Amino acid sequence: MAMAALRREGRRFGPLVSSPSPINAIRSTLAPTEEQVGLGVRSISTQIVRNRMKSVKNIQKITKAMKMVAASKLRAIQVRAENSRGLWQPFTALLGDTPSVSVKKNVIVTISSDKGLCGGINSTSVKISRALYKVNAGPDTETKYVILGEKAKAQLIRDSKKDISLIMTELQKNFLNYTQVSVLADDILKNVEFDALRIVFNKFQSVVSFLPTTATVLSPEIVERESEAGGKIGSLDAYEIEGGETKSEVLQNLAEFQFSCVMFNAVLENACSEQGARMSAMDSSSRNAGDMLDRLTLTYNRTRQASITTELIEIISGASALTG
Amino acid sequence: MFRQVASRLLTRPTTTYSAAASATTRRPFATEVVADTTSGDEAFVEAWKKVVPNIDPPKTPSQYMHPRPPTPSTLPTKLTVNFVLPYASELSKKEVDMVIVPATTGQMGILPGHVPTIAELKPGLLSVHEGNEIKKYFISSGFAFIHPNSYADILAVEAVPLDRVDPAQVQKGLSEFTQKLSSATTDLEKAEAQIGVDVHSALNFALTG
Secondary structure (H helix, E strand, O other), X not given: OHHHHHHXXXXXXXXXXXXXXXXXXXXXXXXXXXXXXXXXXXXXXOHHHHHHHHHHHHHHHHHHHHHHHHHHHHHHHHHHHHHHHHOOHHHHHHHOOOOOOOOOEEEEEEEOOOOOOOOOHHHHHHHHHHHHHHHHOOOOOEEEEEEEOHHHHHHHHHHOHHHEEEEEOOHHHOOOOHHHHHHHHHHHHHHOOOOEEEEEEEEEOOOOOEEEEEEEEEOHHHHHHHHHHOHHHHHHHHOEEEOOOOHHHHHHHHHHHHHHHHHHHHHHHHHHHHHHHHHHHHHHHHHHXXXXXXXXXXXXXXXXXXXXXXXXXXXXXXXXXXXX | OHHHHHHXXXXXXXXXXXXXXXXXXXXXXXXXXXXXXXXXXXXXXXXXXXXXXXXXXXXXXXXXXXXXXXXXXXXXXXEEEEEEEOOEEEEEEEEEOEEEEEEOOEEEEEOOOOOOEEEEEOOEEEEEXXXXXXXXXXXXXXXXXXXXXXXXXXXXXXXXXXXXXXXHHHHHHHHHHHHHXXXXXXXXXXXXXXXHHHHHHHHHHHHHX
16 A cells, blocks of 8 residues: 555656756756746745645655565565575585576576565566576577566566466465465476576575575486486486386476475565565665755745745835835 | 675785785685685576676575585594475584484485485484484475485475374374265365375374384
8 A cells, every 4th residue: 555655656756756866856846836926926835845845755754664564574584584595405415506507498487576666676687587598598499488476577578478488476465385385386387398497586685685596497307318418417326216116206206396495495585685675775765755855845945035035125125115 | 706806906915915815815725615606607607798798697506505525535423414394494414323214115214424315205204313312303295315425405395393293183183084085085185185194194103103
């Protein structure tokens, strides 16, 4: 609700907020005020500046409240994100980290947020996804996007609509837990053909910084191929495999489990970065609103004082005309 | 990036900084294997720089990993265990004597110097032996990796210490699911009931056996 209100306010004062030098904006929007004042009217109206001050104050209140909300959400989710960090490490230790693997069917899983006003995290993950697309482009390769979150969808649907194979939104409507994420992961595994899944997300480092990251999950066939070819995951051949009928069956289970674990961590990290980014964005916008309020107050007082001076001059000159 | 700049600045022959500079330049020759936190996968970074030179390449998971020691030549005396769940790290780099995991092929004991293995886990009892102390967990399912350097990673979807399980509830659940299994009509119901029976009978076995 707060967001909608903010958007409304923002639209009304869009030119004021987006202007590179707000003081000029104030001046330029003040100019028509003076024109609006009729020829015969003596005093300059301060009504418009007062109105603007009121709305800037309201915006500041909203952004402050949003910062508080983001801060409390961040605290809750940060603990969970940090606790989930152990989950992907065994897989990286076992299967290695293979961002440079070249396969035919690449799927880029872009993780973004559903809501905006959170700085640059969504455009960062979109940028990284586009660049990954370019890096993996080739004559006989095929790259598709799987999008999580409303914001990446809005950005990617414009120019790469034909490459999007799956879109999932409203991820954070429900409480993010492993079960939910594994259902999501299952959906992706069922509906998308892949040789390598490249998951793009923002890893949370601190409230003000997040690291764009890409994790790679290979399909069981590619894992087998790569381990036979040696290289980074060549040591996999040394492992004995217990359970399951065949090696490929276990590898299949392993790949699916890996994907859900990596996804779980990625989704949590991204949600955490989102709250952190929103917190700092809202902090800076409250500060900005404060600055703007100061400038408006200055303008207001100056105008008020000018009108008082004018009135005084009129009174004094009238009186002196009578006596003289 | 900053580190490179720093090392470049530090190579200036000022007396105060020379010690630090030599430390940074000496690092590559140190015997300890340090994870390279700056570059990551070189082939990937190179390919990236060629195609998109104006964006920094994204980080990859290995850059966040704590480096693991290489395989020792002699048999280590302790097993290093990481036992992780989606919501917590139960054990992290804990050195123990032995763990017993419920593999799908049967209970499997892991001692230091075990053959590298990938094992699928079924619902069952996981016990961690440390000296005379034995910690028991009931885990739902997951995987266990045993690495050649005597590291064991155990991943489970859900785990509880065994002493927090109520035997009466287990008995009740077991009878409930057995009933459901006999009355199930569709394949889905049958499968759900079968999972319930399996988990509860494994729990029951862990508690009594």
